[in-house]
Amino acid sequence: MNDSQIDSVDTLKDKVRKVVSMYQQQKEKNEKLNKENQELINKLKSAEQKLNELENQYKKLKLAKTMVASSQDARDAKLKVNRMVREIDKCIALLNR
Template identity: 35%
Template sequence: MSEMVEIVDSLENRLSKLISKMQGLETTIQDLKQELNKANQNIQIQASEMESLKKQYEKLKIANSLLGSDENKRDTKLKINSLIREIDYCIAQLSD
């Protein structure tokens, strides 16, 4: 009978250790989920900043071309032609 009590005590001990380890792992999982969410938010913020900077760079290239730079003249002319086509399309739509 004493052996049975020792086995039960040993099992209870192991079970309580497993439960405490499980609780520790659950808190670790929660912490990691929070870190992941923060990292995803940072990625989204950086992606939007990068997109904004790309647009700003394109605007600066066009402005630089308009000021007389030969580097991006072709791109500027293509952009202007595209805008003119859009305006012509809008005028055609309005006159219909």
């Protein structure tokens, strides 16, 4: 081989090394990004699961509050009816005098 060919081969070797090096860097970067992507996917799934749990808790609390409010309304109505019955009893007692 002459000097020109040797230089060409050396240049080609250098370029191949650079390409291999760049490939390795990109491969490592890709692996890092894939790992980061998977971590983000896992965080998203976890957040979605937590959101679903909180939504279910909210629905249960809302239902419980409605039941408590209904119970309170029923209690208030019962107290009013009892007061009315006492007033009616007083009126009947006055009429019987």
